[in-house]
Amino acid sequence: MNASPHARALFSRLRYKHLLMLVTLAGTRNLHRAAEALHMSQPATTRMLQDVEEAFGCALFERQARGLKPTALGAEILEFARRALNGLDRCAEDLDARRSGGYGHLAVGAIMGALPDLVVRAIAESKARQPGLQLRILGDTSDQLTELLEQERIDVAIARFTQPADLGRFTFEPLGNEHLAVVVRTGHPLAGRAAPDLAELVAEWPWILQPEASPARVALEAAFARRQLPPPADVIECGSVFAMLQLVQITDAILVLTEAVVRDHLRTGLMVSLDLEITEPLTPFGILLRTGQVPSAALEGFLGLLRQQAAGAAA
Numbered sequence: 001m002n003a004s005p006h007a008r009a010l011f012s013r014l015r016y017k018h019l020l021m022l023v024t025l026a027g028t029r030n031l032h033r034a035a036e037a038l039h040m041s042q043p044a045t046t047r048m049l050q051d052v053e054e055a056f057g058c059a060l061f062e063r064q065a066r067g068l069k070p071t072a073l074g075a076e077i078l079e080f081a082r083r084a085l086n087g088l089d090r091c092a093e094d095l096d097a098r099r100s101g102g103y104g105h106l107a108v109g110a111i112m113g114a115l116p117d118l119v120v121r122a123i124a125e126s127k128a129r130q131p132g133l134q135l136r137i138l139g140d141t142s143d144q145l146t147e148l149l150e151q152e153r154i155d156v157a158i159a160r161f162t163q164p165a166d167l168g169r170f171t172f173e174p175l176g177n178e179h180l181a182v183v184v185r186t187g188h189p190l191a192g193r194a195a196p197d198l199a200e201l202v203a204e205w206p207w208i209l210q211p212e213a214s215p216a217r218v219a220l221e222a223a224f225a226r227r228q229l230p231p232p233a234d235v236i237e238c239g240s241v242f243a244m245l246q247l248v249q250i251t252d253a254i255l256v257l258t259e260a261v262v263r264d265h266l267r268t269g270l271m272v273s274l275d276l277e278i279t280e281p282l283t284p285f286g287i288l289l290r291t292g293q294v295p296s297a298a299l300e301g302f303l304g305l306l307r308q309q310a311a312g313a314a315a
Contacts, residue, residue: 013055016088019081021048022060026078029067079151086152093134105134106298109145110158112241113178113258114285117313119158122305126298133298139241141214142285146170149288155299157288158306160215171293174286175310180216181259182278183271185249191272198278199229206234206253208244215282220256223278 017038025034025045035045053060060074070078093105106126110119115137123135138148142159146166149157161172184190190205202224209232210217221231236253238244241261248255249270255262256278265271287303289295295303 014052016085018048018052019085021045022052022078022081023085025049025061025068026070029069031068083150083152090152090155104296104298105136106296106302107136107138107154108156108158108302109138109140109148109154111142111145111160111178111285112139112261113282114158114175114260115139116260116263118175118306118309121309122302125305126302129301130298141211141239143213146288149290152290155296156303158285159288160283160285161288162213162215166288169291170288171291172286172288174284175306176286176313177284178258178260178282180220180256180278180282181262181266182274182276183248183255183257183262183266184252184274186269186272188252188272190254190274193275195275198227198276201254201276202229202232205232206236206251207232208236208238208247208251208253208255210244210257211237211239216256216258219282220278227278 021034021038024037025031028034028037031045031049032042035042038045040048049061056073056077058073059071060077061068062071090105090107108119108123119137123137126133127135138145138154140148142157143162145154145157145159146162146169148154150169157170158175161167161170166172190196190201209220212218224231236247238247241257244255244257245262245265247253254274255271262271262273266273287306
């Protein structure tokens with residue numbers, strides 16, 4: 001690495017404890033609370049902050065009535081600190097797994113539509129081939145997963161782009177698509193009704209929907225707008241798939257969720273799909289990696305299995 005003399009001098013002064021102090025201070029916005037969390041005295045924490053600011057040559061925090069707030073440059077340096085700490089923690093986890101005779105550590109994030117048919121099957125096959133591989137799966141929306149990926153808290157996201165800035169931050173390899181299903185509990189007054197009127201559903205029935213920032217919610221509201229309908233006013237907004245599946249079974253609400261997630265509930269008769277198609281297929285989801293990321297052997301193996309599952313699903 002051909003770092004400048006200033007950069008070499010800077011990084012020779014930085015230590016893990018300095019990065020941890022910055023991230024802790026950003027979380028508490030208070031020197032006293034940060035010192036307590038770090039098991040340090042407040043004067044020592046203040047001196048450490050002064051040392052770090054001197055090393056960077058700029059103020060990283062500014063004092064406000066409600067506590068310390070990162071400066072513009074401080075916010076950028078904090079992102080670096082978080083990524084560095086997460087990377088070091090992940091490296092330590094991987095080394096611990098290998099010392100114990102394992103094959104390292106792999107953290108996979110995926111949207112709910114990709115989990116049932118692709119991700120869990122690839123995970124199961126990975127574990128069968130490498131029993132010592134430590135695996136962690138996180139299910140979330142695309143916007144949350146891209147942030148986790150950028151922070152290096154996960155190795156790969158099976159998700160979709162959510163904003164133009166993602167094009168520069170990540171590489172993308174399409175895998176498949178998901179379709180939304182509109183369902184109600186078995187025994188619901190709408191169950192079995194042929195071609196229910198969407199305007200009536202929006203005006204008269206409660207809905208269970210994903211958070212506003214999620215691609216599925218955005219697509220759903222765009223579908224309402226194309227039909228010159230307002231979005232439902234009576235909404236339970238929920239980010240937990242488990243809670244959504246429970247709520248629809250004990251209320252008269254209409255649930256909109258990816259078909260792959262509700263498929264088993266429809267098959268077992270716990271839910272009924274309405275004779276209604278209100279959205280186009282969402283944009284494809286796929287493999288998201290950080291730009292410039294070099295995949296580990298464990299990740300390469302998992303991605304190969306994931307591509308096989310996707311090819312089989314498309315056949």
